[in-house]
Amino acid sequence: GQQVMQIPQYQHVQEGEDFTTYCNSSTTLSNIQWYKQRPGGHPVFLIQLVKSGEVKKQKRLTFQFGEAKKNSSLHITATQTTDVGTYFCAGHRYVGSSNTGKLIFGQGTTLQVKP
Amino acid sequence: DGGITQSPKYLFRKEGQNVTLSCEQNLNHDAMYWYRQDPGQGLRLIYYSQIVNDFQKGDIAEGYSVSREKKESFPLTVTSAQKNPTAFYLCASSIGSTASQHFGDGTRLSIL
Numbered sequence: 322g323q324q325v326m327q328i329p330q331y332q333h334v335q336e337g338e339d340f341t342t343y344c345n346s347s348t349t350l351s352n353i354q355w356y357k358q359r360p361g362g363h364p365v366f367l368i369q370l371v372k373s374g375e376v377k378k379q380k381r382l383t384f385q386f387g388e389a390k391k392n393s394s395l396h397i398t399a400t401q402t403t404d405v406g407t408y409f410c411a412g413h414r415y416v417g418s419s420n421t422g423k424l425i426f427g428q429g430t431t432l433q434v435k436p
Numbered sequence: 437d438g439g440i441t442q443s444p445k446y447l448f449r450k451e452g453q454n455v456t457l458s459c460e461q462n463l464n465h466d467a468m469y470w471y472r473q474d475p476g477q478g479l480r481l482i483y484y485s486q487i488v489n490d491f492q493k494g495d496i497a498e499g500y501s502v503s504r505e506k507k508e509s510f511p512l513t514v515t516s517a518q519k520n521p522t523a524f525y526l527c528a529s530s531i532g533s534t535a536s537q538h539f540g541d542g543t544r545l546s547i548l
Contacts (some may be wrong), residue, residue, distance in 0.1 A: 422533035
């Protein structure tokens, strides 16, 4: 079954409000990746986090990887209509000491922004 | 420009028919992947290949088959054994098995 849970499933915000989506894994991840999929489009890679406790920023987007490497978050400050889409987290799991090579996706959070 | 090309964009299948979805990449990536996306859901891995002439089952491989005879190509066949094939199919590639993945535009498959 699904091993990477993402919440919330949907979020409606007023333009200018902040937005956060959370990702939780039942197992330790070797890395976490974030993707954005615009309506009718395909997922586009945003960023990868590898280290425990890592924080990375891309303009108004802030990505965090938890200390235990089991959870992550994406925070958008002052949303704009161009932020509309579905945001997916995805992680690679360890099996024993090896990385499986399989990327496990969360269900995604769909963000709608009212102008 | 380098990228991944999936064809066709839309595909219709009759009951009992096998159909093959094409995926070609010119990024020189070793790893390639097939995902299925259903409305309101995340991406589920069907098959993946980390190197030419080798591939592994993903989480939902039943009713699907693949081949990886060339580095650039990773076609997916949806067989008649797949009872609920209507979905959006995405092909992706990556330079290595843990690197970021680049996706094609996808193929929407429907049952007639």
